Amino acid sequence: SAVISQKPSRDICQRGTSLTIQCQVDSQVTMMFWYRQQPGQSLTLIATANQGSEATYESGFVIDKFPISRPNLTFSTLTVSNMSPEDSSIYLCSVESWGAEAFFGQGTRLTVV
Amino acid sequence: GENVGLHLPTLSVQEGDNSIINCAYSNSASDYFIWYKQESGKGPQFIIDIRSNMDKRQGQRVTVLLNKTVKHLSLQIAATQPGDSAVYFCAERSGNDYKLSFGAGTTVTVRA
Structure with missing residues (x-):
């Protein structure tokens, strides 16, 4: 299984500002994904992070709001x-290799005030 | 996309009893299913998976059952312990799509 480090684990931010969340995996993986989990809800896929190219966004999510990098x-x-x-x-950051299960980071709990 | 959903949002179980968590899915092309456990303040943790060429798979204290005829998935936890208290999610994927679709989640509370 992959070990995923996600930073920061939590943050409280002022409205109008931006926050960058990092996801580091201890091994090379095929796929990396970003999810959002609103309070008391299930996981919603934001986008697939593509290595060396633009991310693939799901309906309702746009690059201007959620820019993603995968160098x-x-x-x-x-x-x-x-x-x-x-x-x-x-x-939440998630990683998987083809045909295998997806592993998740611990998540970043974001509060905007 | 098609939905993967759970029948019950909450489940209260006595410590030592067996738990059964259910999940219905509607995508007939789904061929890979996973159960995740999410404890408070943590990311989802892989429990067990099953492919569509199987109808049952067992792990340590857990069993996943798949009924493709009625598009139903269940997770059985034997001898439920306080540490099993968490939210459980089912997720599915179809062979031609790398993305997982998650169900709504069932909150399991274990009574001492």
Whole structure:
């Protein structure tokens, strides 16, 4: 199984600012994903982080709001831009290799005030 | 996309009893299913998975059952312990799609 380090684990941010979340994996993985989990809810996929190219976003999520980088096979960042209180959620990094289960980081608990 | 959903949002179980958590899915193309456990303040943790060519798979104290005829998935936990208290999610994926779709989640509370 992959070991995923996600930073920061939590943050309280002012509205209108941006936060960049980092995801580091201890081994090269095929796929990296970013999820949002709103309070008391299930996981919603934001985007697939593609190594060396633009991320693939799900319906309802756009690059201007959630820019994503993936410079190599072990690292990705998600930025939550121009934050509002509605962005208060847990943001989760996930990794998987083809045909195998997905592993998750511990998540970043974001509160926007 | 099609939904993966759970029948019950909460489950209260006596310590030592067996727990059964259910999940319904609607995508007939789904061929890979996973159960995750999420404890408070943590990310989802892989419990067990099953592929569509199987109808049962066992792990340590857990069993996953898959009924493709009625598109139903269940997780059985034997001798439930206080440490089993968590939210449980089912997730599914189809062979031609690398993305997981998650169900709504069932909160399991173990009574001492």
